[in-house]
Amino acid sequence: MKINEFISEFNNHPVLFIGTGMSLRYLKNSYTWDGLLSYISKELKGSDEFYLDLKYKYQNNGEYDYPKIATDLEAEFDIILQRDRDGKFKDINDKFYENIKNDINISRFKLYITELLNEYSLKEDKLVEINELKKVRKNIGSIITTNYDSFIEEVFEFKPLVGNEILLSNPYGSAYKIHGCVKEAEKIIITEKDYQKFNEKYELIRAQLLSLFIHSPIIFLGYNLGDKNIKSILKTIFTYIDTSTDIAEQIRRNFLLVEYEEGTNNLEVVEHDIDIEGMATIRINKIKTDNFIEIYKHLGELSLPVSAMDIRKVQNVVKEIYAGGNIKVSITEDIDSLKNGEKVLAIGSLKTIKYEYHTAEEMMNNYFRIIAESNHQLLKLVEKHRIQRGQFFPIFGFMKVQPEISNLELLKSIQLEKIKTLESLTDFAVSHTNIKSILEDENISRTRKVTAIVKGVLNDRISLEDLEIYLREYPIKRETDYKKLLCVYDYKKYAEVEATIG
Numbered sequence: 001m002k003i004n005e006f007i008s009e010f011n012n013h014p015v016l017f018i019g020t021g022m023s024l025r026y027l028k029n030s031y032t033w034d035g036l037l038s039y040i041s042k043e044l045k046g047s048d049e050f051y052l053d054l055k056y057k058y059q060n061n062g063e064y065d066y067p068k069i070a071t072d073l074e075a076e077f078d079i080i081l082q083r084d085r086d087g088k089f090k091d092i093n094d095k096f097y098e099n100i101k102n103d104i105n106i107s108r109f110k111l112y113i114t115e116l117l118n119e120y121s122l123k124e125d126k127l128v129e130i131n132e133l134k135k136v137r138k139n140i141g142s143i144i145t146t147n148y149d150s151f152i153e154e155v156f157e158f159k160p161l162v163g164n165e166i167l168l169s170n171p172y173g174s175a176y177k178i179h180g181c182v183k184e185a186e187k188i189i190i191t192e193k194d195y196q197k198f199n200e201k202y203e204l205i206r207a208q209l210l211s212l213f214i215h216s217p218i219i220f221l222g223y224n225l226g227d228k229n230i231k232s233i234l235k236t237i238f239t240y241i242d243t244s245t246d247i248a249e250q251i252r253r254n255f256l257l258v259e260y261e262e263g264t265n266n267l268e269v270v271e272h273d274i275d276i277e278g279m280a281t282i283r284i285n286k287i288k289t290d291n292f293i294e295i296y297k298h299l300g301e302l303s304l305p306v307s308a309m310d311i312r313k314v315q316n317v318v319k320e321i322y323a324g325g326n327i328k329v330s331i332t333e334d335i336d337s338l339k340n341g342e343k344v345l346a347i348g349s350l351k352t353i354k355y356e357y358h359t360a361e362e363m364m365n366n367y368f369r370i371i372a373e374s375n376h377q378l379l380k381l382v383e384k385h386r387i388q389r390g391q392f393f394p395i396f397g398f399m400k401v402q403p404e405i406s407n408l409e410l411l412k413s414i415q416l417e418k419i420k421t422l423e424s425l426t427d428f429a430v431s432h433t434n435i436k437s438i439l440e441d442e443n444i445s446r447t448r449k450v451t452a453i454v455k456g457v458l459n460d461r462i463s464l465e466d467l468e469i470y471l472r473e474y475p476i477k478r479e480t481d482y483k484k485l486l487c488v489y490d491y492k493k494y495a496e497v498e499a500t501i502g
Contacts, residue, residue: 003287006256006269007298013141013172013308014217014299018152019229021222021260025292026130027151028121033066037073040112043088044077067192074109074191081108091115106186114185117149130155131372132293135300138373141216141308143175144209146229148182157369162187166205171212173312178205206236213237214247217254219299224259225274225286234274234282243280257286258295265291300374307377360385360393365477367394367486368468376402383407389414392483394490419458419491422484427455434462435470450481457488464493 023030031039041051054072058065081089081096089108092115096108122130137156145152153160153175162177162184179198180188189198212218213233223230241248256269266289273281289295363370363382370378379402387393387410395411405411429452432438438452453470456462467489474482 001269003267003269003295004298006285007302010217010254010302011304012216013139013304013311014219014302015142015144015212016140017218017220017223017229017233018143018145018147019220019222019227020147021224023120023147023149023151023222025222025260026123026126027149028123029116030120030149034064036113036116037066037069039116040077040109041073044073044080050076067190067195071191071193074107077109077112078107104186110185110188110190113148113188113190114182117182120149120151129293129296132296132300134372135374136296138307138375138378139299139302139304141311142171142173142212144212145175145177146179147177147222148180148188150182153177163201166208170312171208172308176209210236210240213251214241217256220257223257225257225272230257231274231276234284235276235279238276238279238282243282252283253285255284257284258292259286259288260290261288262290264289265294267291267294303377307375360387360391361478363398364394364483364486367397367490368472371397371401374401379405382411387411387414389417392418392480392487394487396494397490400494415487415491418487422454422488423458425451425455427459428452429456430461432456432461435466450484453485454488457485457492464489
């Protein structure tokens, strides 16, 4: 079965299970487990030999016990830094002692790990692929990851959850960091003791994750077939669910392992049997490929009745209802007698509620996100809005994502008229080539600064990159000035060649 056919059969928002391979694929500074410990050991000792001795000590039949290796390395790291207070790792010692003064107990070893992984830089040759990955996020329910770095939650703009935070969370829009996160060094799981504590508490977290596995397609990215995490998850699922049941078959059908194979453009999903210790053989779906863009493309094009973004909003409201808030709930019909396709859930003001998912203003506020995600489903609703001739509305970028808006020509003509009016304004700040200099120029009044920026962009003195940064950081996006600048950006970046101003 081709990957597009496989994904098209999903009837719920997928959950991504992200492993180290994803960070290795996209980040310049990323490590395997072995690579991370090896690097730290060499920085500490000046050669590979101490680490090689640890690997020899903790190997069994060619497999290495990395939690035990990390335990010994942490102890050695601590001893050496105690002896050499102001040496190579002075900054780590400074942080360590400052933490202890404030009753914060984090080992020097973990502080160093967070220092190594806290900042990351992207591989330039993967930027196009990362942009395709961003388009997937509108259709993804949750992320589970064993990675310490913050790359994946920042790409998806999901809320990272660590430890007990996982238990009471809203799964939609959450990134479950089950082995910890660089943002919370004390919760990093890497040593033998860490894993013992984790396993003691894992039952409750396991129950939370099991619910996701049962109800959602699971896509593993950044792992391979031999990875212990894959086998652990399968064992978790099928310890509680009989492999001969219909629900087990449903889970199996929704389970996909994307395994990296350099240079391969394969798009065929095949079945593969995995032997799980103490259990029957489990059959899963897998694809071996280097063509991740194609997978992201089909995930981004997945069409479901409700977007994951809207479900996140609804669940937050429902959470408030559970908590005893003052939200009014009105049931207009016997909902039990309605088919699913006939039901509509509407959340909004009691005075203004109507059948509308995103207002025009919300679309403008979320402009960059909608474009990045290629959210064509959401943009089909543009035609339901009444855009007046006096309104600014950035139609050119939206039409690139959704070219089938029925009133497209009208909306284009409205915006071209608005741009024509802006073109006719006096260009009085010709010496300025960036927004910062305009904002700092005391000779330009506050009310005229936006006009100066508009003219600078339209006349190509101010770059679109400069304007994009300014718009993303704009504090009050409902203001007319924001909408005006956004439409200028939209016109300059996306307007078709033939859409010139007469």
